[in-house]
Amino acid sequence: MSSVTRNRLVAGDSTTSVLVARGVLAASALAFFASWLVLFQWVDETALVAGVHVLKLLGVALVAAGVGLTVVGVGSRLEYFESTPSSSAGLPVGFVFGLLWAVLGGLVATRLLGNALAMWLPVAAGFGIVGLLVSVLPREDVGSTLPVAAILVLLGGYVVVGGINAGWTWSPSWSSAVFPGSELVPLLVVFGALLSAWSAAKAREGFGAEGRQSGAYYLVGSVVFAMLGVLALLVAFIVKNGLETMLTRTSLTGGHLTLPFVGSVPWAEFPFLMNQTGGLFVEVPGVLPAVMGTLWLVFGAVLFAVPLGIGAAVFLTEYAERGRFTQVVEVATNGLWSTPSIVFGLFGLAFLVPRISGGNSIFVGQLVLGFMLLPLVLITSREAILAVPDEHRDASAALGVTKWETIRSVVLPAAMPGTITGVILGVGRIAGETAPLLLVFGGSPYPSSYPNVLGSFQFSTQPPFVTNDALLSPASALPYQLYSTITAGVFPKEIFTNTEFGWGTALVLLCVVLGLYAIGVGSRLYFRRKLHHE
Amino acid sequence: MSNTEAVHEPSEPAQQLTTTGESDERVREEWTEYDFAGDAKLAVEDLDVYYGDEQALQSISLDVPEESVTALIGPSGCGKSTFLRCLNRMNDRVKSARIDGSVQLDDEEIYTDGVNLVELRKRIGMVFQEPNPFPKSIRDNISYGPRKHGDLDTGLLARVLGRDDREQEADLVERALRRAALWDEVEDRLDDNALGLSGGQQQRLCIARALAVDPDVILMDEPASALDPIATAKIEDLIEELAEDYTVVVVTHNMQQAARISDQTAVFLTGGELVEYGDTDQIFENPESQRVEDYITGKFG
Numbered sequence: 001m002s003s004v005t006r007n008r009l010v011a012g013d014s015t016t017s018v019l020v021a022r023g024v025l026a027a028s029a030l031a032f033f034a035s036w037l038v039l040f041q042w043v044d045e046t047a048l049v050a051g052v053h054v055l056k057l058l059g060v061a062l063v064a065a066g067v068g069l070t071v072v073g074v075g076s077r078l079e080y081f082e083s084t085p086s087s088s089a090g091l092p093v094g095f096v097f098g099l100l101w102a103v104l105g106g107l108v109a110t111r112l113l114g115n116a117l118a119m120w121l122p123v124a125a126g127f128g129i130v131g132l133l134v135s136v137l138p139r140e141d142v143g144s145t146l147p148v149a150a151i152l153v154l155l156g157g158y159v160v161v162g163g164i165n166a167g168w169t170w171s172p173s174w175s176s177a178v179f180p181g182s183e184l185v186p187l188l189v190v191f192g193a194l195l196s197a198w199s200a201a202k203a204r205e206g207f208g209a210e211g212r213q214s215g216a217y218y219l220v221g222s223v224v225f226a227m228l229g230v231l232a233l234l235v236a237f238i239v240k241n242g243l244e245t246m247l248t249r250t251s252l253t254g255g256h257l258t259l260p261f262v263g264s265v266p267w268a269e270f271p272f273l274m275n276q277t278g279g280l281f282v283e284v285p286g287v288l289p290a291v292m293g294t295l296w297l298v299f300g301a302v303l304f305a306v307p308l309g310i311g312a313a314v315f316l317t318e319y320a321e322r323g324r325f326t327q328v329v330e331v332a333t334n335g336l337w338s339t340p341s342i343v344f345g346l347f348g349l350a351f352l353v354p355r356i357s358g359g360n361s362i363f364v365g366q367l368v369l370g371f372m373l374l375p376l377v378l379i380t381s382r383e384a385i386l387a388v389p390d391e392h393r394d395a396s397a398a399l400g401v402t403k404w405e406t407i408r409s410v411v412l413p414a415a416m417p418g419t420i421t422g423v424i425l426g427v428g429r430i431a432g433e434t435a436p437l438l439l440v441f442g443g444s445p446y447p448s449s450y451p452n453v454l455g456s457f458q459f460s461t462q463p464p465f466v467t468n469d470a471l472l473s474p475a476s477a478l479p480y481q482l483y484s485t486i487t488a489g490v491f492p493k494e495i496f497t498n499t500e501f502g503w504g505t506a507l508v509l510l511c512v513v514l515g516l517y518a519i520g521v522g523s524r525l526y527f528r529r530k531l532h533h534e
Numbered sequence: 535m536s537n538t539e540a541v542h543e544p545s546e547p548a549q550q551l552t553t554t555g556e557s558d559e560r561v562r563e564e565w566t567e568y569d570f571a572g573d574a575k576l577a578v579e580d581l582d583v584y585y586g587d588e589q590a591l592q593s594i595s596l597d598v599p600e601e602s603v604t605a606l607i608g609p610s611g612c613g614k615s616t617f618l619r620c621l622n623r624m625n626d627r628v629k630s631a632r633i634d635g636s637v638q639l640d641d642e643e644i645y646t647d648g649v650n651l652v653e654l655r656k657r658i659g660m661v662f663q664e665p666n667p668f669p670k671s672i673r674d675n676i677s678y679g680p681r682k683h684g685d686l687d688t689g690l691l692a693r694v695l696g697r698d699d700r701e702q703e704a705d706l707v708e709r710a711l712r713r714a715a716l717w718d719e720v721e722d723r724l725d726d727n728a729l730g731l732s733g734g735q736q737q738r739l740c741i742a743r744a745l746a747v748d749p750d751v752i753l754m755d756e757p758a759s760a761l762d763p764i765a766t767a768k769i770e771d772l773i774e775e776l777a778e779d780y781t782v783v784v785v786t787h788n789m790q791q792a793a794r795i796s797d798q799t800a801v802f803l804t805g806g807e808l809v810e811y812g813d814t815d816q817i818f819e820n821p822e823s824q825r826v827e828d829y830i831t832g833k834f835g
Binding site for chain 2: 389
């Protein structure tokens with residue numbers, strides 16, 4: 001076993017390299033967060049921190065990280081620090097660095113030599129090969145630090161000397177896009193920070209297997225963090241833009257509520273939520289018709305799709321023999337779920353509208369959205385039913401209980417959480433659906449009354465015995481309202497511009513969808529609790 | 535499933551030579567004849583089972599006496615579980631299975647047209663290898679069978695109509711749990727989820743669930759093989775107690791267990807044939823077949 005290297009069981013005391021690596025990690029983290037702040041414009045790109053431009057500070061951080069990495073890598077190679085590196089950083093790392101270096105070389109070459117292919121391509125290829133060789137040939141401690149350090153120092157140095165600043169723009173001739181330095185620098189710094197964090201995390205654990213584990217942990221962690229940051233920014237952006245509209249003339253006790261026997265009592269007033277959108281006497285236009293429209297749409301679609309979807313799933317899993325037929329149905333449902341919604345809308349317009357209401361209507365909207373929801377409910381409930389262990393079915397059959405009773409009392413309750421998950425996902429999609437609503441549902445963009453579905457039922461002794469005018473009339477829904485408001489150009493009331501009203505509508509839509517989610521998650525938790533002792 | 539592991543080369547029924555055992559001795563008819571006093575609860579006659587083209591059981595004939603424990607032992611894939619599942623027609627649920635022959639419960643044929651499977655499985659209960667309580671409360675697990683058979687009604691309608699069977703339900707749950715020696719451990723948490731019980735408790739709950747529909751026969755498919763020794767001892771004690779009122783047929787691959795709890799033992803060997811059936815003491819102390827002796831003393835299997 002002479003070819004197996006043995007490292008010391010207890011790591012030696014190499015505090016200097018760990019300290020430097022930690023410093024590099026800290027610098028990367030700071031640069032990372034600071035760049036996001038600049039990108040989101042929470043910090044102005046021309047701001048001065050301690051008398052220095054913020055972008056230059058970012059460059060300094062990159063250079064410092066690069067220098068630190070060089071110290072750790074070279075120090076480890078010269079056995080000045082104790083570490084346990086492998087013989088090479090490995091080909092995958094080499095290819096990544098080769099690619100990065102090639103890009104870098106290409107950029108430098110186009111800057112210095114012009115855009116001719118014959119000029120920059122050899123330079124880029126040369127840089128790429130050097131990057132690959134420098135990462136792969138030396139020992140891991142050099143191979144995974146020096147290529148990173150070189151990139152960091154180059155990028156950071158260029159920013160520090162003012163090669164790129166806030167006012168600088170890059171408008172490549174092959175594209176009509178313009179990249180201002182205020183966005184390009186933070187983006188490059190985010191990218192560089194990820195690289196240096198990976199390298200420093202490896203160095204901190206002394207390279208080798210533990211180092212790679214640590215590097216992967218930091219890299220994946222920062223990417224996840226960045227993704228979550230983008231999502232949080234999105235929500236924060238909508239809230240910031242929509243909140244003022246939503247809270248216009250709101251007061252907690254300004255309104256009045258008339259109760260029987262008590263009379264008028266002070267009541268919270270939310271004009272934007274509780275008012276009609278149009279009408280002569282509406283001071284603050286609101287989105288009540290659209291909210292009601294969306295709720296009715298979702299309610300109808302769920303009412304239509306859930307029983308059908310679960311029924312079909314039960315048939316396919318419990319009764320039908322697995323074979324060609326079930327496979328075809330499986331493929332077809334998957335296909336239906338990925339069918340673009342406008343296609344469903346066109347079907348509704350061409351087939352359902354002439355037969356049911358003769359024009360846009362809530363009922364057709366509910367049916368079309370129900371068709372869209374159906375495949376997802378079917379797919380998820382089928383998976384959930386298949387996941388119910390056969391032992392339960394056997395146990396029930398051994399007690400002499402019939403198949404249908406078993407499905408009803410054992411299989412479906414056990415499959416409930418999975419089914420609800422599917423309905424939640426589906427409702428999230430259809431509640432924000434706009435395209436089919438444009439074709440089969442939407443009416444006036446500024447409705448002056450909300451759809452009074454419950455109050456419109458009329459019964460008669462003649463067929464069809466029950467009618468409902470409200471269901472057969474067009475209405476407004478939040479995504480439809482949003483679309484028609486922001487494309488209208490001018491808002492009829494002076495209190496809002498159409499953009500302000502749009503942001504308010506978007507915020508309400510977000511709240512409604514999150515509310516529906518909350519209901520779904522709550523009911524799923526309830527069924528989980530019932531099934532497992534949690 | 536272990537059932538499909540049985541590999542067998544087709545052979546003439548007249549001269550059944552095993553091809554997989556250590557010796558090529560022939561099964562003699564008198565080895566499987568077992569005389570006992572009293573009536574046969576279950577009478578099996580010439581039972582053949584095929585999974586697709588593979589024969590899993592070969593012409594098994596065996597009578598099970600009333601209110602006793604019958605152990606079925608044998609190596610893996612010998613068809614003992616298949617045999618057990620034929621007794622309450624659970625093999626009907628396996629699509630590839632084909633069953634020939636006759637099984638009689640109290641002199642009534644169960645393999646004919648028009649047999650009421652609900653009634654059959656009410657009379658012949660079953661307990662499985664892995665404890666498989668439903669993800670419901672302990673109470674609901676016990677009352678599941680009677681409710682589904684319409685013997686208990688605690689629904690809203692029954693309550694409105696004044697026909698609420700809550701007291702009967704409580705009574706039945708207590709009786710079943712006491713009979714399965716579980717009452718003392720769960721009496722104050724009947725509404726808790728059954729999945730929160732330990733493995734041994736879950737298995738006794740499954741036995742109680744089978745008892746709740748008041749069967750005559752209880753089939754057990756290696757009921758203790760997934761349990762620790764203490765839980766196993768409790769299940770074994772319970773089986774012996776149950777034999778006072780019920781006919782118990784238990785499959786096990788643990789020979790000591792069979793020797794401890796059973797009154798008579800049937801030995802199945804590879805190829806799906808019944809080699810010897812008789813008094814447990816006689817089978818374990820003085821078997822007539824050389825292969826059974828080899829198997830019991832651990833020389834093969």
